[in-house]
Amino acid sequence: ARNIEIVPEIEMPGHSLAALSCYPKLSCTGGPFSIFPFFKGPGITRDILCAGKEETFAFLEKVLGEVFEIFPSKYIHIGGDEAPKARWKTCPKCQKRIQDEGLQDEEELQSWFIERVGRFVESRGKRIIGWDEILQGGLPAGAAVMSWRGVEGGTAAASAGHDVVMSPTSHCYFDYTYERIDTRRAWSFEPVPRELQPARARHILGLQANFWSHINREPEEVDAQVFPRLLGIAQRGWSPKSTGAWEGFRRRVQAHLPHLEAMGIRYYSDESVVPTAGGEE
Numbered sequence: 497a498r499n500i501e502i503v504p505e506i507e508m509p510g511h512s513l514a515a516l517s518c519y520p521k522l523s524c525t526g527g528p529f530s531i532f533p534f535f536k537g538p539g540i541t542r543d544i545l546c547a548g549k550e551e552t553f554a555f556l557e558k559v560l561g562e563v564f565e566i567f568p569s570k571y572i573h574i575g576g577d578e579a580p581k582a583r584w585k586t587c588p589k590c591q592k593r594i595q596d597e598g599l600q601d602e603e604e605l606q607s608w609f610i611e612r613v614g615r616f617v618e619s620r621g622k623r624i625i626g627w628d629e630i631l632q633g634g635l636p637a638g639a640a641v642m643s644w645r646g647v648e649g650g651t652a653a654a655s656a657g658h659d660v661v662m663s664p665t666s667h668c669y670f671d672y673t674y675e676r677i678d679t680r681r682a683w684s685f686e687p688v689p690r691e692l693q694p695a696r697a698r699h700i701l702g703l704q705a706n707f708w709s710h711i712n713r714e715p716e717e718v719d720a721q722v723f724p725r726l727l728g729i730a731q732r733g734w735s736p737k738s739t740g741a742w743e744g745f746r747r748r749v750q751a752h753l754p755h756l757e758a759m760g761i762r763y764y765s766d767e768s769v770v771p772t773a774g775g776e777e
């Protein structure tokens with residue numbers, strides 16, 4: 497009804513502590529693990545899914561199979577980011593996998609992991625998209641990339657013919673403060689890098705703003721983190737490159753603030769939109 501397609505993300509092999517807490521045997525060490533106390537920072541853990549155990553893949557295929565039934569999207573996001581390799585380095589099963597598959601190291605094991613899951617996803621008529629770490633050690637054919645550690649990974653992937661969504665921390669991270677990324681900065685983001693050959697520009701599918709809710713959890717906190725800068729990123733996402741000056745857009749955002757208020761959205765008083773103090777009125 498709203499022309500929105502939801503793409504679910506199932507993180508692997510890292511950022512999987514919640515799954516490991518319930519199924520510790522899917523880790524390298526066997527656990528036990530707990531998600532408490534909740535993360536106050538990035539939430540990167542040494543314990544990740546074991547790449548040496550067949551159970552890991554049986555589990556992922558079962559979970560993904562359920563996800564395919566719930567979400568009709570063409571893409572399934574499989575994460576791939578921020579997976580420390582310390583456990584894999586000392587796990588006999590992971591090391592055996594490296595040997596058996598003729599891999600160089602743990603980075604190639606991650607690539608093998610993603611490729612295996614990618615083949616499963618493709619066998620169900622879907623495509624994978626993952627964070628730019630999936631470029632390390634070789635990218636499976638047909639995979640799309642979400643570029644978050646800058647735009648370089650996305651530029652490299654698009655140059656190699658992969659589809660890309662740009663989402664760099666420099667402009668697109670709405671868990672960051674407005675001091676780092678205000679509405680004007682979000683609005684100023686250019687998702688198609690200048691150095692990309694024009695013939696490859698069509699591989700830049702678009703952009704995405706990220707909001708991770710493990711630190712700002714309360715609805716009013718989320719409202720302020722996301723609004724009004726989401727208007728800036730949305731404008732950038734659906735506009736042609738020559739999209740006019742900031743001042744005109746700023747006035748339109750100002751005019752839109754009462755609408756946000758009427759919807760009960762507790763937006764942030766962003767100085768780049770309303771230069772004087774305030775902004776609630």
Ligand code: ACM
Nearest residue numbers: 577578627644706
């Ligand atoms: C990410 O922010 N770890 C994708």
Ligand code: ZN
Nearest residue numbers: 524546587590
């Ligand atoms: Zn292992």
